Amino acid sequence: MLTLSESEKKILSGITFHTEEIESGNLCDSDMELLTEMRGLAEYLPEKYPSYTFEITGCEPKEGTIRPYNEWYYKSKQIDRDSAFIATVENTDDALEIKDDFYGEVIRTPIKEDISKLLSDNGYPVIDVVVSFWKYLGKDYGENLVPKQVLSGEIQADNDFKIFLDASKLNTTDYKSVAQDVAELFKQQHISGEIYLVVLRNANVDPARGRLFSQSISLNK
């Protein structure tokens, strides 16, 4: 018989039908695997990000899907965000391969500042820059991740830069060429990833309703 914490019981009860066995700690093999993964993830996250505390909140198991991995949902006390973070856990040859999306929180602010400064220094009227990453990264990329290595693509996180510009302060309405120029500027700085340029009527409008133009450009082509 195993002793499960209340949060472990809650999560397992939400993803398997075996309520009584979970309550008593008499887990079947498939539930045991899930518990092992959950506990593995609970160790992995604070080891990788020692300045943060985490709570695993749920899981969307792979059974019934075409995914080879389980998706675990978690949140951090230090990050005020309504949406959960996601970690993928794949059980291969009795070893857990865990990847997560939390590294983005560690490097987002410095990268955002670098990008905003680069654009402003080159005369672009920046309203906002939103930085995100498409990939999940494993245990080697924790709190010590160097933003510049991610920016350059040396560490491949598939960077995504959403850049919101103020049309009232741009000296052209040829927004396509503005997008090309911004992409060229990024390439010169050896920044990899994709930019998504959005031109808004002015800095005070709603980013959805005040949109004049938007375009995606890959920096890797």
Next chain:
Amino acid sequence: MKSNLSIEEIVLINNLLYCENLGGPKGTFLSTSQESRTIGDFIEGVLDNAALIENDKEYSTGVTGAEYKQIMWSIRPNEHLKNIIILQVHYESDGAGGGRSAFLYDPQFNEAIVAFKGTQSDAEWIDNVAGLYMVPTDFQTNALNWFRSLDFTDIDTITVTGHSKGGNKAKYITIMDDRIDSCYSFDGQGFSDEFVQTFSQEIKNNNHKIFNIIEESDFVNILLNDVGEKQFYLGTNCGRLGFAENHCANAVVFYDDIGGMSVWEAPCQDKKMTDLDKMLNSFIRSIQMSSRENIANMLGAFIVNAKGGDTDKLVNTISDQRYSDSAAQLTAYILKYKTKKPEMVESVKDIMQQNGFNTGMVGAINFVTNHSLLMRFIGKRPRLVLFILKLRRSPETLITFLKKHLELFDLLVLISKKMIRIRPLYNTGDDLYY
């Protein structure tokens, strides 16, 4: 104000919610990195990587890469849909089974669209069947909480939609929040009698806003009581997954020669589903609320295994100690129901056969009905039963099946005993009036 989206557009949005890793991580629609992009940006991004999408590979249950490409191409000429902006992607942080959803904005009509994905994994059935004994379920509450956190200032129209469990969430928040103008539930399940009784006033206030889009042979929408208007649509019946494919979000999508997409209204629901719907309602009403959780767990486990078409797994499930009492209760109910409504059992058999199950199992169902007295007395001695069956020249398929699954005999005895006490049709199978 009614939504400015067509039914086709609603169906396409619900299909997009399931896009995952089409040609790489950018091919996941419900990713927070898609926020601020338009649906058109997503489509173009995926089609840029079309060469990396494998045509024959399933990218979500029942939907291949080739089918997803068809969906993308059909959206390409639709400027209205392409200009819709993905404002927010939400990963549920409080429900154990997760859940993803999107907050979209249509700039042409100043319309907010909140769309809920049906979680795909087997775990979704835990919350699906929790609707039998919980009012409301955790997933419904989480969906409402997230919806209420969204900013709808100066929006002209609020529309909610979702497929499967997502459809149920969409209906739930429409019932609970008067601000919603339109709800399109796509193959979403209904609500328990207790829910309908508890929230009858809220349902009366808002059910006229709810429109159910239902594939004619879908098996999820039949769970519990429907709320709102229903329209059935023809299914494409691709057949790869058997009956389970009727629940895929692209099961109602037809294409013309140039890739244009349409849906076609069906005259009515597949009769098998109508029969099953009434039987299930009637059965659930025969179970006291205090016993419903066990029944719900058995039903969930049964459906999860039935979807896979694996006879051995299904037999293991119903003979499993955890579920056998509930499984016996359900089977006994079906068999007694047969005496009043024989066509229902034929429907169950049809569905099982279409899903690829061993017909010996169907024979076993008939056997118990015809020999329940014999089973009560000698069912604990499988060898003797098999000997008698041979003497009576019973079908070889049935004998082989029972020989292979001796573990079923305990269950068959239990079913025979329970059959005595069941009064079929005591409870109506019609949806509850609100």
